Amino acid sequence: MINEAELYPESERHKLSIAMDKDQIMITGIINGDERILSNFYKENIRYVQGYILQNFGNAEDVEDIFQDALVVLYQKLKSEMVEMRVPVTTYFYGICKNLWKNRLRKKQRLVVDDKRVYFEEESNDIIIHNIENKEREHLYRKHFQKLSSENRKLLHLFFEGKSMKEISKITGYTVGYARKKKFLAKKQLLKMIEQDPLYEELKVVC
Incomplete structure (x- = not known):
């Protein structure tokens, strides 16, 4: 059996314990509908969600809608125990928001008026979605590529x-030979950091 004391020094174990306790308090509060916990959760996370949506073709109203919808999804998953939380609850929540x-961008509609009728037509936003996802992956890659040694960066x-x-x-x-x-080890190190x-966990979250 792995001894936690061998993996983390005492100060790190203390920080880890506090983070886990805070997460559990947050999860319990969300499940129970605790107004104080929900209010703090909103204050601590709204700016991140706001930054993401406003940078990706959204507005202030979209931010509020997505935040509340994501909170409902998170509540349902926690309540039904559909998810095994292996990451901080905020990381999982950000993934849901994204x-x-x-999904909303994919289904966005526009009003069309012609000579005979008025109707809604779905816009194709596949290119936009593709660009957003590529931007996120590129950011993740560049962030950790720069952490490699200069030799490994040159090699890759x-x-x-x-x-x-x-x-x-x-x-x-x-x-x-x-x-x-060296290339194999550099790629392995890069993938491990990613x-x-x-952010990698956020990109993996499926609603």
Whole structure:
């Protein structure tokens, strides 16, 4: 059995315990409809949701709508125990908000008036959604790519440019075998950092 004391120093265990306790209090408050907890949850998270929606073709009214709709979804999932919370509840909530907003963009309608009738027509926002998702993934990638050593950044940059291992070997001065091993370890490190980022968890959330 893994001993938590071996993984975290005492100060880190204390912080982890506080975060877990705060999350549990928040979850219980949301399930029970505690007005104080819900009010604090709103104050602590509305600016993040607002920033995301306003940057992605929304307005202030959309922000309030999505926040409240996401809160209902979160409540239903927590109440029915449909979700095993492996991330902070706020991270999961942000993921719900983002998915609800992207779903709304997909279904957005416009009023059409012609000579014979008035009707609503669904606009195709697939390109917009695609661009938003690409922007999020690119931000996540760039953020952690910059954390790699300069050697690893150079190696991966050459690889992503389509250079062969033989070409990379000549440029870096490594043997082909060492360059291949170093590339593998650099990619592994990059993927690990990305997967541990809360934004990665948000992108995985499905409403």
